Amino acid sequence: MPLRAKPSSAPNESASQTTRTPPTFATPRRASKTSEIVALEIVRNIVEQDLKPGDRLPLEAEMLKQYRVSRSSLREALRLLEVQGLIAIRPGPGAGTVVGSVHPGNLARTLTLYLHMAGSTYDKLLDAWMAAEPVLAGLAAKNPDRAKVREMMGPFVSKDHAEHGKWAIAEGLDFHDRIATLADNPVLALALQSISYISTEQVLTNPERSQLEEQIVHDHSELAEAIIAGKPDKAEKLMAEHIQHVVEDFKAYWPRRVGEKIQWR
Incomplete structure (x- = not known):
């Protein structure tokens, strides 16, 4: 049975008088300065x-x-x-x-202000990071320019992980930057990199750490191989596991910070 309109409590009022405009919760757009x-x-x-x-x-x-x-x-x-x-x-x-340059670090600084005011905590940031990085890895593996993929990922492929265990932190950050470039989608890359930038800058660049752990170097090598091989599903899976390793590392270094509000440090 079709629903009937509820009769007005004031029969003498016209339809135009009884019709109510639904409330809006959108913030009015202000005029540009x-x-x-x-x-x-x-x-x-x-x-x-x-x-x-x-x-x-x-x-x-x-x-x-x-x-x-x-x-x-x-x-x-x-x-x-x-x-x-x-x-x-x-x-x-x-x-x-x-x-200047279009750098995710600059966007990340502004983003931290929004996240802090929104009450977002580091555990939410880490959840977002774990969701973001695999997307970029999968897109990088699909990049049709295979020569460019091999050129950019080749330096990270190693049959001897112990040899690369002495890689500096900067090389680890460069690895993720290269994957974002290979994703070949500036919109996604910049937005998702800004999330990862906050995390990596506050985890991997800790003054107490000057080198990448062997586990991270191992993860990078396997990821590079999957991306070069053009296997997006495998690349996404490996990246998710890799970020999980780094997240666990974050919690080990700063167990009390996980529940803190995000801020630029």
Whole structure:
């Protein structure tokens, strides 16, 4: 039987008067500030001109004419971009503004502020990391440019794991960066890398540790082999196991921090 509309308690009211607008919980979108609009225009110009990290941007006087804004709005726009690492402002001799780089570490710093205010803890971060990294590993194994895959993963394949047990922490971080590159999806890579960046920076770069543990080196070698062989399912499985090892390592080093709120350290 079809449902019938509930009769109005006030029969004399018209339908338009009794119809209620459902509540909305969305935060109203605020108007962009002039500095934010200028920041966006600067980024667009960097992309359109195919500028690379280290390339110089116009002098302040030129940018004031180009963007037709006040000096205070321009400087605020530049500060916004500098905080994000998208430009660098060099003081002193040879002063000027140069193009920065798209680095997950910069996004990770901003992300930690959001996560901290949202009340997110390190155990939730580690759960997200365990879900994120296998996705990138699977995509890397599917990369159709097999020559590039072999070139980037080849250095991590070893038949003698003991030999590579002395690898520095930087090489371990580079391994994960290469997998993100091979995933060949900048959107996923940047978003998921920002999650892993917070974790790795606070686990692997602990001052007490200068070298990778043999287990981690072993994991990297097996992962490199699976990615080179073009086996995405195996790569995802191995990455999940690898991250589990690192998570256990995190808990061993900082057992009380797991329940703490995430913050940039």
